[in-house]
Amino acid sequence: MTGPERAPTAGSDRVVARPNTTFKPRRRALSAARRQDLERWLARWGLAEAGPEIEWSAIFGGLPVVVDIGFGHGETTVEMARARPDLAIVGIEVHTPGVVAVLDAIEHDPLPHVRVVHGDALRFLTRVPAASLAGVRIYFPDPWPKPRHHQRRLVREDVVGALADRLEPGGELHLATDIAHYAAAMQRACDSEPRLAGGIIERPPSRPLTRFEQRALAEDRQPVDLRYLRVG
Numbered sequence: 001m002t003g004p005e006r007a008p009t010a011g012s013d014r015v016v017a018r019p020n021t022t023f024k025p026r027r028r029a030l031s032a033a034r035r036q037d038l039e040r041w042l043a044r045w046g047l048a049e050a051g052p053e054i055e056w057s058a059i060f061g062g063l064p065v066v067v068d069i070g071f072g073h074g075e076t077t078v079e080m081a082r083a084r085p086d087l088a089i090v091g092i093e094v095h096t097p098g099v100v101a102v103l104d105a106i107e108h109d110p111l112p113h114v115r116v117v118h119g120d121a122l123r124f125l126t127r128v129p130a131a132s133l134a135g136v137r138i139y140f141p142d143p144w145p146k147p148r149h150h151q152r153r154l155v156r157e158d159v160v161g162a163l164a165d166r167l168e169p170g171g172e173l174h175l176a177t178d179i180a181h182y183a184a185a186m187q188r189a190c191d192s193e194p195r196l197a198g199g200i201i202e203r204p205p206s207r208p209l210t211r212f213e214q215r216a217l218a219e220d221r222q223p224v225d226l227r228y229l230r231v232g
């Protein structure tokens with residue numbers, strides 16, 4: 001990739017205080033061959049978690065950029081990317097097998113408008129310029145159900161504030177969860193961000209059923225979608 005990096009601009013320096021607490025470590029070693037695939041494909045399709053601010057147009061031309069945080073195994077990310085080649089998609093995930101699965105899809109059924117960050121989305125946010133994203137998707141984030149773990153949730157006030165910073169005017173934050181009290185907490189966090197307006201919506205047909213959602217439906221939990229737009 002050439003020239004996608006430039007010095008940070010004023011306004012994009014709002015960062016999240018506890019970046020590395022939202023996911024559970026899952027250690028599953030890759031085979032040597034898969035590790036080589038990962039390194040080769042990341043060199044082609046990856047964006048580093050840390051580094052200077054990114055200039056999206058140097059990577060994607062003029063495509064609007066949507067960030068997909070915590071894509072898990074990545075089926076939804078790939079399916080939505082295939083359906084919308086007019087959007088640039090940046091998928092971010094810490095779980096290595098999921099990252100390899102998405103890179104494999106990009107490599108073998110070219111999706112030139114997709115890039116992958118193998119790392120912590122909250123750290124990567126420091127590379128994302130203010131008001132530069134057309135959308136942010138967070139589908140079925142880990143619910144961290146115990147009250148003493150709620151501060152480890154991905155969707156919380158400080159993160160919502162940092163995401164609102166990076167959304168362009170009119171940009172969309174789309175959230176989904178199958179945990180009722182997390183949905184209520186998401187709504188409170190978004191409602192308390194003055195630059196966002198929105199609330200609960202019907203499940204949009206554009207969002208495929210994720211693996212986690214299928215399990216939730218089988219266990220009689222009703223998924224909730226929330227959609228907010230940057231209005232300020």
Ligand SMILES: C[S@@+](CC[C@H](N)C(=O)[O-])C[C@H]1O[C@@H](n2cnc3c(N)ncnc32)[C@H](O)[C@@H]1O
Nearest residue numbers: 022023070071072093094120121139140142210
């Ligand atoms: C419950 S899974 C949901 C996966 C997928 N979105 C779906 O709906 O099937 C949540 C994922 O978020 C990832 N995750 C949590 N915090 C993250 C962070 N700060 N940066 C990147 N990924 C994160 C976890 O590794 C996990 O794979």
